[in-house]
Amino acid sequence: MNITLGRTRLFLRLSHPLPLLGGALLYGLGSAIASYLGRPFDVGIYLLGQSLVTILQLAAHYSFEYHEPQLEVEGSRSNPYLGVSKALAPGGLSPQTALNATIICLVIAATLVSIMLVGGQIPLVAWLILLLIFLGYFFYSTPPVRLIASGYGELALSLVIAGLIPTFSFTLQTGELHRLMLMSTTPLVALHFAMMISFELPEYARNVKLEKRTLMIRLGWATAMRIHDLAIFFAIASFLVAFINGLPRRVALGALIALPLAVIQVWHMERIRRGFPARLRNLTIAALGLFGLTIYLELIGYLLS
Template identity: 35%
Template sequence: MNTPPPSPTRELLRIVHPWALLACILTYSLGAGIAKYLGIAIHWQAYLAGQAAMLTLLLSSYFLREYFDRSPLSDPIRKPGDPPRLTRLNLLQISATTLTIGAVLTVLLLAGHALTLSGFLVLGLSFFLTLADAVPPLRLARSGYGELVLAFFLANLTPVLAFLLQAGELHRLLALITFPLTFLTLASLLALRLPAYAADLREERLNMLTRLGWQRGMNLHNLLILGGYFLLGSAALAGLPWALTWPGLLGLPIGLFQIFLITSIGNGARPRWKLLTVVAASTFALTIYFLNLALWSG
């Protein structure tokens, strides 16, 4: 019996990774929140244009990745009654459209003098990494480095651009907050990959977890969680105000529970994939949410 083709909505949601788009919105607001905490007035036009630019980069990367994942002969013949499906040409057209929108937004930011040289370099690096993640010959997403690229994009480049669009120059609070978040972001990405590990091996899909192996991947995951919160707590000694430190540490109990779930699976316990997925997303999202709350209300 043939499996019915997925609905257009389900196919679109699979391609665009809504959780990554939401993470981009959260980390972008973190960068602008640091600017507000430092007493800098928020320019909302620049804020929204920068946010839209980062989202279009992510969308371009995902549609291009899907385009190159499909064989030129993979577009099925549509039968009467079948729902419409995205063809390779559609994917390429959407990618070109999102890249064009991103270019227009960049020009608007430059014309409005919101984009300094530092901001332009960050945006340029973001553009390069998102393309390198999806487009040959690098295709980092299919070489085992895609999770590193996404963690760096979400936890570092996105909040840095948001801050630069408001402040114009870097500040040490950015490093004190975003560096620990890189560890937590990468840990969550590894945990979210684990349920599909067996299928990825069977279908020879190369990602960070299949490259490392499940045991080393689990150990790295646990170290990243502990390291991320240790760095966040230690940042108080380096000048991060305690009013910002303790809200970020509120996610630690969830992170420890995430380690418990991963360790239990490694010891042979019955996997609870749905619970692990919720906990992994919560560790990342709640840590950033509490930091945002402290920054925007401070």
């Protein structure tokens, strides 16, 4: 019984539930924007699309851990948002478990896609966005493309998670694109990008040792830190521009509530850049908190508008 319970816990870690929750909130944001615009809400389509997004996320998580086995044995710390669960470390689950889980998820995804095709209610634009989501997730860690080793993986993943997932949900409900989607997701993409950089900082020395060509390795830690700050400032500026151009007031107010966390995150990064003792845990918590809180406040803002 203890062995079974232990393996269940390891598999749960392998699945990375925290990013799944983030994906659910982002997917909900897209449909909330559609409802704000007065479009009819189709519960069946919503649940089908949410299931498909979650299954693709799971497939991406399992595939990443299968194709990055060195992360499990080289002293890297567990990180739920970088795909490092340590569940495949010696004494844990086997890599074959991750591969089998990936295949099962892809089969389930194909089944859900078939159901959507038979229903014939999914607009073309939603199919195109779904294809981009799949390609972004699949080639993030899968050879031969491996975006994670290209220096562009952080930006590509940010576009998929913070940009395309809510847009997919929106197009499922409306069959079209809208400027509110761009205004709402642009800051989130920037914040997710900054979060990815902050999560890579504690792993910088290990990534150098493993010759992993992440964005921070390619640009250098100092340049990557500046880009991190620029991404946060860009997110703030894009919220301001969006508000001027019609972003609902309650959504903009949510961004204002999250602003102190943005200041704290930049402050933490500046301290590290100046050589003060690195409080990397505080930095990563602030980054995750800023991204998650901003999603939540946007979602609530649209639901209450």
